[in-house]
Amino acid sequence: MKVLITSGGTTENIDKVRGITNFATGSLGKIIAEKYIEDGHFVILLAGKNAKLPDPSDNLKIISISDTQSLDENMAKYVPQVDIVIHSMAVSDYSPIYMTDFGEVATSNDLNEFLNMKNSSKKISSKSDYQVLFLKKNPKIISKIKEYNQDVILVGFKLLVGVSKKELFSVARTSLNKNKADYIFANDLEDIFDGQHIGYLVDENGEKIAHTKSEIADLIFTTTLQKLKGEANG
Amino acid sequence: MKVLITSGGTTENIDKVRGITNFATGSLGKIIAEKYIEDGHFVILLAGKNAKLPDPSDNLKIISISDTQSLDENMAKYVPQVDIVIHSMAVSDYSPIYMTDFGEVATSNDLNEFLNMKNSSKKISSKSDYQVLFLKKNPKIISKIKEYNQDVILVGFKLLVGVSKKELFSVARTSLNKNKADYIFANDLEDIFDGQHIGYLVDENGEKIAHTKSEIADLIFTTTLQKLKGEANG
Incomplete structure (x- = not known):
């Protein structure tokens, strides 16, 4: 399979010496990428400037992303080539x-x-x-992904701060429908600290919890590959 | 000698997920720090979040800086302990x-x-x-340094974009006087690319040119140590 993963954050320039940046380390995108690479899949990683990166591999192509426009251009180019898109990047609104x-x-x-x-x-x-x-x-990049390739399995991300679980799921389902995503990984910044990273993989039928970045990577990896297999057989 | 060096850029939060950041890699501050460490001096490095860092050393203490306020607090604490301050950080205005x-x-x-x-x-x-x-x-941190320690040798930095040499020197001399700096390293972003980094160490009497980051580090290192020796003898 070919998988496109976005990670880290975008930066929108104010002038030549400063810009607005979205905080994101790229740690989660890195771990998810490694999961697919280890299993023999090919990963295209669109990574923000300061994002943490996996070790080089024949199964990994890394593209550096500056701002939302550069993300969109690369999405238009690469989404038609892949089977799965995992859009974990923090994109400037x-x-x-x-x-x-x-x-x-x-x-x-x-x-x-x-x-x-x-x-x-x-x-x-x-x-x-x-x-x-x-x-x-900015244009919402996630809403264009199924336009670029309607057959792709799409996992979107939603990060909120200090909200109830009910609101988190509600916002995730709205995004699911609006962007024709297959899954939204919904998480709250206040549930991310030290080694912990609690979040929920939400689809139309329910939500599955994960407690660490490694569990999140496992959950997304397993779920997307099963979904792809199901569609091939169905 | 004890030397305080600032490097990288500050980030001012807009909210929990985004902020305004000043672009700076910390490459130059890293090379300058290495120069003093190699010669047996002790370096306190106040480094922005994504700044490149020297290898660990017994002669190096690294302090992570988030925003202008955290920079100021650490300046107030450490400037009184050092002989030389090299303030190369890109600070949010x-x-x-x-x-x-x-x-x-x-x-x-x-x-x-x-x-x-x-x-x-x-x-x-x-x-x-x-x-x-x-x-x-924001308060201008550079203007506080001689208030924190009037005996320190102070090297400030001025980065402009696309100006004439005359304007660059004029702005540098204004900063020299206003901030009671001993030297201002003046450079233009358009003169920094690939391996090249042209800039000028400006004082009351004139300016000395450097063509690469390594030459800049040498120039600042040599000049500050001579100045300190001169003051000790004078």
Whole structure:
């Protein structure tokens, strides 16, 4: 089988020296990738800049991802080539449009003007006491995956912070339906510390719990391969 | 001698899952640290989260730095203990205050209200097409170093992007005077690529050029030790 895995986080540049980054170490994506590689499958790993990486292998191709656009371009290219997509990367919801002094914004008659502006300097000045950054929503990459390849088995990820299990499952099922995912791995940042990583593999019928990154990798590995076998036989 | 070196970049959290980060690999700080360690000096390295690090050594203490506040706290603690400070870290000029929907900002009568707000949710919602992030200026850490220890030899760094040599030197000399630095290492991002890293060690009397990270480390190492010897004899 060929498996595409995304890991780590994206970074959206504000200017040449700074950007907005999504915190993610890539640890989980690394362990999941190793699981498939050990079993003889070929893995394409789209990894954020500071993501932890598996050791080199003939069964592993690593592609470095900067921002959401670079992720999308590589998804469009590689998703049609694979059987399974495991999209664990923390993707920026918003990208910077324009950053300026607070004074310029406070005295404007129509803030809409800033939504079409661009910073011309390569390093934005840092003189005023307050600044304002305008951001626009990025396209949701997960929603494009089944458009790129309708036959692929898709595992999406949903990370929330400090919510109830009920809300976590509800958000996961909404994502499942909206993005035509086969599974959503749903987890809460407050359940991840030390060696523990509690999370739930959610599908239409229910949810399965895992307690560590290694258990998560096992669960996703086993479930996706069974699903693929089922579809081949069905 | 005891030397404090800062390297890598700071990250200012927007919420629990994302932040504004300054791009810096820590490569130069690593090489400078190795130079002093090899010559038998003791190095305290304040390093950003993803900074490249020297190999462990009895002559090296590494402290992990998250944001500007953590940098300042550690500067206040360690600067009084050292003879030389080499402040090569890329420090965030601004920290997030409040992030919200564009609509909420566009309909406000007084934007000043947002400068005192705080996001209550741990992960900011991502529903609206545009968002606005308000930021406040951080204290300039470099300006505090001589307050923490007036006898220290201070090397500051100034990175600009796509400016003339004249402007680069002018900005460096302004920083020299304002921060009571002994030297400013001035460089332009557009002069850093592949194995090349052109930059200038600027003081009141002139500037000395270096062409690679290794030359920069040599130049800073030699110059600071001579300066210290001169002061001891003078």
